[in-house]
Amino acid sequence: MIRFFDFIFSLLGLIVGFPVLLVLTVIGLFDTGSPIFSQKRVGRNKKPFTLVKFRTMKVDTASVASHLANTASITRFGHFLRRTKLDELPQLWNVLKGEMSLVGPRPCLFNQEELIEERESRGVLSARPGITGLAQVNEIDMSTPRLLAETDQKMLKNLNVGAYFKYILMTVAGKGAGDRVPGRD
Template sequence: MIRFFDILFSALGLLLGWPVLAVIALIGLWDTGSPLFCQQRVGRFQQPFMLVKFRTMRPGTASVATHLASASAITPFGRFLRRTKLDELPQLWNVLKGEMSLVGPRPCLFNQHELIEERARRGVFDARPGITGLAQVNEIDMSTPKLLAETDARMLRSLNTAVYFRYILLTVTGKGAGDRVRS
């Protein structure tokens, strides 16, 4: 049932949200010269997939977890996109393709070995990664791998349709600050 809602909401989001996506892409083109950011991430069953987001950092910024990135790499428009979570909108394409879910553990980078190990130990990779989830609405990010993996596993054990909608609602209404970036 959750996959049905993923398909429905991602298709509707892309279809109805295309004007917003187009405006953000145009501003992003002016801001960084490259509005989309694509990065290989760890997906379901630890398979690689290409995550798509709106670019919030200057091109050429090191490919590291957000908590390891420098805040000076974020553009002013990128700060706005992160604060409003609009940088996540292109991931609706990943959801529609079946690489992600709206709700699930945030996909990590392949160089985040400790997090991958902790998640593998807890069976977190049996689920599709998501745009939001329990960790995100509680401001737990990838800087605490063990806590994040434990939180992801707890979320997946209790995930049902009602909880799915709860996390989406909490995210849309502004709960959670997203991944922290060092100053």
């Protein structure tokens, strides 16, 4: 049932949100010259997939988790995108393709070995990664791998249609800080 909602909402989001996506892409072209950011992430059952987002950091920024990123790497427009969570909009494509869900554990990088190990031991990696979830609305980020994995496990254990909509509504209402870069948010 959740996959059905993922498909419908991501398709509608991409169609209805197309003008916003277009405007943000054009502004991103002026900001960094390369508005779309893609990166290999850990997917369901540790299968790699290519996550797409709006670029919020300079093009030559090292591929690390947000909490490890250099503060100087984030652009002014990128800061706005992160604060408003608009940088996540292109991920609706990942949801539509079935690589992600709207609600699930945030997909990490393959070099985040401690988080992968914590999630693997708790069965979290058997779920589709998501755009938002319990950890995100409670501002728990990847800087605390054990707490994040425990929170993801708790969310997945109690995830039903009601909780799915609750996390989406909390995110849309502005709960949570989005991806934090130290010293910027």
